[in-house]
Amino acid sequence: MPDLAPAMTEILLICVAMALLMLGAFRGEEPGASRLVTPLAVMALVIGLFILLVGEKSESLAFEGQFVQDAFAIYLKILILAGAAACLLLTPAFLQRERIERFEYPVLALFSTVGMLLMVSANSLVALYLALELQSLPLYVMTAFHRDQTRSTEAGLKYFVLGALASGLLLYGCSLVYGFTGTLSFEGLASALAPAADGTRTISTGVLIGLVFIAAGLAFKLAAVPFHMWTPDVYEGAPTPVTAFLAAAPKVAAMGLTLRVFYQPFGAWAPEWQQILVFISIASMLLGAFAAIGQSNIKRLLAYSAIGHIGYALVGFAAGTQQGVHGVLVYLAIYLIMTVGTFACVLVMRRKGQAVEQIEDLAGLANHQPMLAAAIAIFMFSLAGIPPLAGFFGKLYVFMAAVQANLVPLAVIGVLASVVGAYYYLRIVKLMYFDESSQVLDRPIGREFSIILGAAAIFNLVFCLAPSWLLGQAQRAAAALLT
């Protein structure tokens, strides 16, 4: 009997997902049953989170070394589960209003979440690919969930086609690497690519090309430039809860997987892959900053904002040091909370029962819903990286890591890009506080929204007072990745 304890959470979630699928399949016609599925799924996610919190923190392997559980994976899994649970909690109200409430949605979300968890625990190229696909396939379906709406199906199809292309690139890269090294496991790759005893490194072109292809496949998941093209269309077209789901947890999982691939098997090749990452990072930051200025749809704007933020996180990544990883992990946590909060705000934007998505719809919000406007303002300032809000510290740590890794130009470009980016965040604040409202948004916004919004806003406000817990956890996770 293999030791399955490290994969406890994943196993639990898979079982719950299966059970919920059965429940839906046999009792789906009864409205009571389908209403029960979402809370049960959220509960499963919370239990999984709890298992991780109390579980073993030291490194352990499972499934013949395909699966690794360490502090790094646990840190990210906690973020993923929290993000997924929060997004799932915000979903039913929207789906009900749009009359697309189906029991498949939470089941798909659960499967995707399991995929994400497996991604950050993947310890071989095969596990990497399988986890990635398990995460992606449900997301394609969820994107097209509003199947009577052209926008939604179009987005789902685009996402699927491009995702398939990215998977192809990734697989091709994996096969190149396997062909030139003869191993699939990360430990095997690490020892094959390690410098010789005298310190000289032989760099094989085939492996390098393979690395580029793997990087391209992963960058697609991260929505980093130039593999970002799907993002604005998918973010805009997908039903808003799906956009929120897409924007939060999968980003964390993809970043975790990318970090593990680059730092563990390809760790010795840091000087090589740094060049890719610096390029991708700069391109993402600049595109995110400039393209967002031209948007009028808030979901589209947030898509570019997400591209930009991945760019900032990659600044820390590109540093190639433990401090850089630490910066990225802190950034991810803060980014996840800001994103969930922001999308909660977008989800409550509706007028006479109809969801609205234009930035202009926020005009004069401060006069009618001061609390909501204040929360949005906090998120916008935090996304813009204005002290003392949490978003500032996220940027601070990645830029600091870059500076200490002698990547000063990268940090400078990052700071300049965030200045440009501040424009469109502040424009939203300006709209809410200084413009006249044409029409009023609906209220009340719902209890679960108030709680999540409030919690996220308070986190952003008070992070500067007590950052040590999060910083300590991220430190431990970063150390686990690099040893």
Next chain:
Amino acid sequence: MLATGVVFFPLLGAIIAGLGGRLIGDRAAQLVTCGGMVLSAACAWGVLFGLGEEPYKIELLRWIHAGTFETDWTIRVDMLSAIMMFVVSTVSTLIHIYSIGYMHHDPSVPRFMSYLSLFTFFMLALVTADNFLQLFFGWEGVGLVSYLLIGFWYTRPSACAAAIKAFLVNRVGDVGFALGIAAVYLLFDSVEFDVVFARVPEFVGATLTVFGGDFDALTVICLLLFIGAMGKSAQLGLHTWLPDAMEGPTPVSALIHAATMVTAGVFLVARCSPLFEYAPTALAFVTFIGASTAFFAATVGLVQNDIKRVIAYSTCSQLGYMFFAAGVGAYPAAIFHLYTHAFFKALLFLGAGSVIHAMSDEQDMRKMGGIWRQVPITYTVMWIGSLALAGVPIFAGYYSKDLILESAYAAHSPFAGYAFWLGIAAAVMTALYSWRLLFMTFHGTPRASAEVMHHVHESPPIMTVPLIILAVGAVFAGILGLPMVEASGEFWHGAILMRHEPTIIEEAHHVPLVIKLLPLLADALGIGVAYLFYIARPELPGQLAARLQWLYRFLLNKWYFDELYDALFVRPAKALGTLLWQAGDVGLIDRFGPNGVAASALVVTRRAVRLQSGFVYHYAFAMLIGVALLVTWYLFRL
């Protein structure tokens, strides 16, 4: 302790009226400020008459202790500061009371009263300073309140312009003053008066390097300090702000721009007499500037038509007298004249205010005339003030002004003769413009409209009583103040240094009789001409002006000083500013900086947005291009 009260009662009043004025109302603000001033004046009288031979100091608190630089807040009480406190608080009290009547129509009475009291506080802080820095505090404080009060009616553009002008011109002087203080610290390693003055003889002949040249240190210091004094006391060159300052309410003109603040420069020179005594070159310069100002301002005063401007130029001229008195070493004479002048000039200004009040806010003398029967008290006190100003015997100005002229005659220093003869000429003109003012305002046929004439009335007692008190001062201040200028200079107990034996005052008492009579002759001549021009043959001035058109224009335009400064400083500065603004800031920095960046950001944005075509094959193409680029990059690097 009395001296502390002198300084701080006005501040208390200013704070209560200024911050709580809305709360307590007009009446209470007037009461609290006037009450503060009465207490302050009572204390000042106590200080003056209680002062024995020994000067003393009251330490209030430690101020700056940094390295070797040490200054404290200390009230210095010696004969000089006691007399200044006496003059400032007494005159200020009377003007406070007068203001109750004069300003009763104004909507912001508490603000006005508060400013007046605040000014008095700063002025008292200035005269009681024990070191240069404290003096500078008071100096800048009175400058600030002067600005606030000139621009008191801030809705009038002319008042705002005048306030800014006064502030800027004073800044020029203040730069000199500040540099002077810095030079004092550089040389003496202290800014305490006692320390500095005691060590002056050590530094005779010491040099300071200024702009690459070595100059006598004491001369440099004194000249810099005097530049400060020139700004505050409106001496030739930096005088242009004073006539414009008449935009302020009349009590302000009386208090600040006649009796007290403008004399701060004279006080500074007297206070620094131990320094100036060792800098004969600087003293010569003081004499020259003072005498020139006395003459210049008197000539301009001859042709002004605004009743307040005539008195303003007269003030400027009298300040010139004080400076050349100080310049020839007769500091007691300068302070004596300062003290008598405070009374009669405040009297003249308040009297003019009473006239303006009577004439429904008319200030142009060409639209007055023939009102003396309706305003008997004002008329009488204006006569007394003019007699005192002209220096007619037994009136206050006689003693001080004659002594100044005699000192100038007796002195051996350079420019003393120049000062004497210009002083005599100015005395003729002083009498002429004073009686021109009296005749044009009160005598002749009425030139105002019938409606205005109908309303002409004597001011209420709240205004006339201070006038009468000041008139008493203008008569007797001279006789009572004579001990100040006793020959030996013992009166000052060391507050003023006169190095030469016998003192210049002593020598002034022994000038020939004809010299003593000359000023009287000048007065008679001036009054006679005024009578001829404005009573006997009123058509003469017009004919004279027509015949000597160029001279008349020259004087009417104040020797073209404003035009000269406009062309020399204002317009070039404005042109430079416009150039930097339009070409430098808007054209260069804004265009290529913020605006340029913002515009190019929009261009970049438009391109970035256009990348997103919506076609899947474009997106796939972009991904493949990305991969191809990265692969190419590595292939070429390996």
